Amino acid sequence: MLFGKTILITGVASGIGARTADLAGQMGADVIGIDIREPPHGQISFIKGDISTAAGIEAIVRQLPKRIDALANVAGLSGNTGITKTLAVNFYGLRALSEAVAPRLREGGAVVNVASIAGYGWRANLERAKTLTAVEGFPDIESLVAKHGLKNEEGYPLSKELLLLWTMQAAHLPLFKNAGIRVNAVSPGPVETPILTQFRAVLGDERVDSDIARVGRAGTSADIAPAVLFLCSDGARWINGANLAADGGLEASINAEVLGF
Ligand SMILES: NC(=O)c1ccc[n+]([C@@H]2O[C@H](COP(=O)([O-])OP(=O)(O)OC[C@H]3O[C@@H](n4cnc5c(N)ncnc54)[C@H](O)[C@@H]3O)[C@@H](O)[C@H]2O)c1
Numbered sequence: 001m002l003f004g005k006t007i008l009i010t011g012v013a014s015g016i017g018a019r020t021a022d023l024a025g026q027m028g029a030d031v032i033g034i035d036i037r038e039p040p041h042g043q044i045s046f047i048k049g050d051i052s053t054a055a056g057i058e059a060i061v062r063q064l065p066k067r068i069d070a071l072a073n074v075a076g077l078s079g080n081t082g083i084t085k086t087l088a089v090n091f092y093g094l095r096a097l098s099e100a101v102a103p104r105l106r107e108g109g110a111v112v113n114v115a116s117i118a119g120y121g122w123r124a125n126l127e128r129a130k131t132l133t134a135v136e137g138f139p140d141i142e143s144l145v146a147k148h149g150l151k152n153e154e155g156y157p158l159s160k161e162l163l164l165l166w167t168m169q170a171a172h173l174p175l176f177k178n179a180g181i182r183v184n185a186v187s188p189g190p191v192e193t194p195i196l197t198q199f200r201a202v203l204g205d206e207r208v209d210s211d212i213a214r215v216g217r218a219g220t221s222a223d224i225a226p227a228v229l230f231l232c233s234d235g236a237r238w239i240n241g242a243n244l245a246a247d248g249g250l251e252a253s254i255n256a257e258v259l260g261f
Helices: 015-026 054-062 083-104 117-122 126-133 141-147 152-170 194-203 205-215 221-232 250-259
Strands: 006-010 030-035 045-048 068-073 105-114 182-188 243-246
Touching: 006 015, 006 083, 015 030, 015 221, 054 083, 068 083, 068 221, 083 105, 083 141, 083 152, 105 152, 105 221, 117 152, 117 182, 117 250, 126 152, 152 182, 152 194, 182 221, 194 205, 205 250, 221 243, 243 250
Parallel strands: 006 030, 006 068, 030 045, 068 105, 105 182, 182 243
Antiparallel strands: none
8 A cells, every 4th residue: 555655754753753763664654754853763764853943844845755645743741841842743743744744645645643542622622723723834832831831730731632623624725735735633542652751840740641541542653654654555545634543432422421321
């Protein structure tokens, strides 16, 4: 499904991004990895770069080939470094990179955003999400946080709420739609990667353990990578603006509780 395709993957130095890069390579894709840290093994083309600033993104894009088949936005922060940095990496930087890469994506290409079950609240917080996604370009996030009175602990869930809303919006934006580029999201539940330890510190063990208990185990990077790559592939050619829960049934379980069925 991916043979001969060029796939750009962020966050390849660890966890889900590393596994997605390995699997894409095994499936015959040419992978270009991006991360702020060096990946542990050097089998893929790698661009060391920082997606948390406009300058960092410009430097990355300058090094990219003219034609790319898919962009998998996997890099993310847990929120433990504060709301400003978390919004910069998980949403505004991700969006700026996607917009900058769009002209290089071929017709029928794809953007896949790794969101999270933590973004579940986007409907409940819709007005806030609409306001914050309507801010164009790479904003001064510190001022935005102050203006809207956003709290540090809201950083991670908010970043994923914005990402889920933007995924649906982007699927209909001329920049992507007119070029035949699909934009979708994958939302994992808890996954055994280094970030999970940070979630335990930010959210508390009780919350993480109760999410895991609902579905029997935590996910692994190997559970998430195939979902990301399916959405990158032509097999998903009629899937656009969708959010694929890759969580062992966690979202369904929360829906049952919230909606009372
Ligand atoms: N692990 C989980 O429980 C879980 C659950 C839901 C969603 N997610 C999401 O999955 C994605 C991948 O997370 P993971 O579990 O593999 O975590 P991870 O910490 O193992 O990997 C994240 C990667 O992103 C990179 N990164 C961070 N800041 C960057 C920057 N400014 N520029 C470039 N790269 C940067 C890191 O260096 C790291 O390699 C994240 O978006 C995360 O929010 C993870």
